[in-house]
Amino acid sequence: MHMADALLSPAVGGTFWAATAGTIAWCAKKVQQDLDDRKIPLMGVLGAFIFTAQMINFTIPATGSSGHIGGGLLLAILLGPYAAFLTIASVLVVQALFFADGGLLALGCNIFNLGVFSCFIAYPLLYKPLAGNGTSRTRIVIASIVAAIVGLQLGALGVVGETVLSGIAELPLQAFLWAMLPIHLAIGLVEGLVTAAVVTFVWQARPEILESAATTRPLGSLPIARVLVGLAVAAVLTGGVFSWFASSFPDGLEWSIAQATGKDELDEPAEGIYGLLAGFQEKTAFLPDYAFRTGEQAAAAEQAAEPAWPAVDSGTTVAGLVGGGLTLLVTIGLGLVFRKRRRTA
Amino acid sequence: MAAVDSAFLDLHRLDHLAGRDSVVHRLDPRVKVLITLTFLICVVSFDKYAIAGMLPFAFFLTLVLGLGGIPAGFVLKKLILVAPLALLVGLFNPVYDQQPLMQLGTLTIAGGWLSLLSLLLRFCLTVGAVLALIATTGFNAVCMALEQLGMPRVFAVQLLLLHRYLFVLVEEGRRMDRARRLRSFQGRGLEMRTLGPLLGSLLLRTLDRAQRIHLAMRCRGFDGTIRTCRPSRLTGRDLLVLALCGGALLVLRAVDGPLLLGRLVTGLIA
Numbered sequence A: 001m002h003m004a005d006a007l008l009s010p011a012v013g014g015t016f017w018a019a020t021a022g023t024i025a026w027c028a029k030k031v032q033q034d035l036d037d038r039k040i041p042l043m044g045v046l047g048a049f050i051f052t053a054q055m056i057n058f059t060i061p062a063t064g065s066s067g068h069i070g071g072g073l074l075l076a077i078l079l080g081p082y083a084a085f086l087t088i089a090s091v092l093v094v095q096a097l098f099f100a101d102g103g104l105l106a107l108g109c110n111i112f113n114l115g116v117f118s119c120f121i122a123y124p125l126l127y128k129p130l131a132g133n134g135t136s137r138t139r140i141v142i143a144s145i146v147a148a149i150v151g152l153q154l155g156a157l158g159v160v161g162e163t164v165l166s167g168i169a170e171l172p173l174q175a176f177l178w179a180m181l182p183i184h185l186a187i188g189l190v191e192g193l194v195t196a197a198v199v200t201f202v203w204q205a206r207p208e209i210l211e212s213a214a215t216t217r218p219l220g221s222l223p224i225a226r227v228l229v230g231l232a233v234a235a236v237l238t239g240g241v242f243s244w245f246a247s248s249f250p251d252g253l254e255w256s257i258a259q260a261t262g263k264d265e266l267d268e269p270a271e272g273i274y275g276l277l278a279g280f281q282e283k284t285a286f287l288p289d290y291a292f293r294t295g296e297q298a299a300a301a302e303q304a305a306e307p308a309w310p311a312v313d314s315g316t317t318v319a320g321l322v323g324g325g326l327t328l329l330v331t332i333g334l335g336l337v338f339r340k341r342r343r344t345a
Numbered sequence B: 001m002a003a004v005d006s007a008f009l010d011l012h013r014l015d016h017l018a019g020r021d022s023v024v025h026r027l028d029p030r031v032k033v034l035i036t037l038t039f040l041i042c043v044v045s046f047d048k049y050a051i052a053g054m055l056p057f058a059f060f061l062t063l064v065l066g067l068g069g070i071p072a073g074f075v076l077k078k079l080i081l082v083a084p085l086a087l088l089v090g091l092f093n094p095v096y097d098q099q100p101l102m103q104l105g106t107l108t109i110a111g112g113w114l115s116l117l118s119l120l121l122r123f124c125l126t127v128g129a130v131l132a133l134i135a136t137t138g139f140n141a142v143c144m145a146l147e148q149l150g151m152p153r154v155f156a157v158q159l160l161l162l163h164r165y166l167f168v169l170v171e172e173g174r175r176m177d178r179a180r181r182l183r184s185f186q187g188r189g190l191e192m193r194t195l196g197p198l199l200g201s202l203l204l205r206t207l208d209r210a211q212r213i214h215l216a217m218r219c220r221g222f223d224g225t226i227r228t229c230r231p232s233r234l235t236g237r238d239l240l241v242l243a244l245c246g247g248a249l250l251v252l253r254a255v256d257g258p259l260l261l262g263r264l265v266t267g268l269i270a
Helices: A010-034 A039-055 A072-079 A081-098 A107-131 A137-166 A173-205 A207-215 A224-245 A251-261 A272-284 A295-304 A314-344 B002-018 B029-044 B052-067 B072-090 B111-137 B139-148 B153-182 B192-219 B236-254 B257-269
Strands: B100-104 B107-110
Touching: A010 A039, A010 A081, A010 A107, A010 A137, A010 B029, A010 B153, A039 A072, A039 A081, A039 B153, A039 B192, A072 A081, A072 A107, A072 A137, A072 A173, A072 A207, A081 A107, A081 B002, A081 B111, A081 B139, A081 B153, A107 A137, A137 A173, A173 A207, A173 B192, A314 B052, A314 B072, A314 B257, B002 B072, B002 B111, B002 B139, B002 B153, B029 B052, B029 B111, B029 B139, B029 B236, B052 B111, B052 B236, B052 B257, B072 B111, B100 B111, B107 B111, B111 B139, B139 B153, B153 B192
Parallel strands: none
Antiparallel strands: B100 B107
8 A cells, every 4th residue: 555645744754755765875876886787777677567567457366356466576586675676666756756646745655665675674584585596486485475475564564654653544553553464464465476476487487587686686795784773863863853844733753752752842943944833823823822612622622732723713613614715716716717728728 | 457558548648748838847847846845745744634724735736737737637537546545544534533623603523524624635735736747847857857956866767767668568568468358258367377477478578678778778878877968957037936936835834824814704794
């Protein structure tokens, strides 16, 4: 499942953007160091291949529904983790831009969920040791299934974590987990089977492709600890920066910061963008901090701990509805004007 | 195969739209990428119950789409195609968030409904913004802009090659899938079992193609970078548009325009 922009808070989206951008830069450096410029057209064409493969549906046994493959693990097997990560990232960029699958801000999360887990965890830590030198069919099948399932489970966890941290959707963590993990167990199984089928086919038809792929990869020295530390640093840094920008509503982030630092909140800077926005808000609020509060609602308001909003204020409600309605009308009117102009043009 | 056909048509349609000419098309791609990012950050940073405050952004988006000559029907169709995901997740909001937030006469509206509506609006705005960017700029120009803004060159080349070969391979995949379907009766031969060899052969062809492309590119002096003969230079007009649009978006984000308008109108009537 792809994350959508609408489900994300800027803090979470920004953090994952930074983490993903860092990983892309790092992989790009690695691929360039490789000095194997044969890989560049290969990556491009394989990205298009994955795209095409995703469009070919097949029937899943015993369910009657149809599915398609994700392809992250397959790419990692064919290209090695660095080039595979860049290729998956490029596929997701095209999907986000052309098919509105996910979104531009959610791109960081999506690349992270589908790329990092399958390329840097499932492939080197599970597939490689399990498949060995890739000469036994059973080992390839088992390794593919295990790696695909683990990779997709981690990806699903990523989606759940990002959604819950953002706090836009109200789904409770447990229900969401129960919905996501079993589905992705099944998807992972199918993904593993198809990946194994493709890999064994290639191995039977043209074994030299897999052999050369296996030998040209300098994989023994994958510094996974360094990757994780780098990601953590990027996450904390951007998390801090973005929380200033959006600090009047960081439900999820506040929670994560409290977990990480032991403090309830970072100190809000009085100057900069936040101060400017707050100043605007104070000036434009006609009745600051004023609302009808009855016992029950006040309690509810305190629970939510969000300034000004949870208190029910019918004055604001009516004004908001009238103003919102007018804006909507003007927008629709504008659209109609353009439409008419295009017809006549 | 309907999905592939429509996806294929959409790709062509977007490329076609990007090839047109308008005020929006003529802007520097970098400016458009930056404005889109500002737009997205502003929209997603709204409070989860905000609805009216986001509507000016819908106005902005409509303005851009209109100026760029992008048909509304095209955008709406895309939105409907991808909407189920957001709807699926947001549908639980009214169930779990029963806290009363709005009082309209005797009708009390729970926060969950507001946040659901807000989520859908956010969804339309974010998806619409990305479509507007790509339909007025084109993929190649967006890639170049991203590279100029600091994306690694290898990744830019990767994106360009992917986009270039997408059309070729999708055409090939379509052909293979059509052949498979024509030979299948009562759904036989479409199982997962056949997919491995099918994808495998496509993969082998793809690898051969990559080899040929590589040789051809080497013959023409390819050294890992793609060069363009179109030097893109930021003009004063581009910078002005960037400043104006960026400023306008930030002001729209900071000031709840519809609320002010509503207060003014209700105040005048009262």
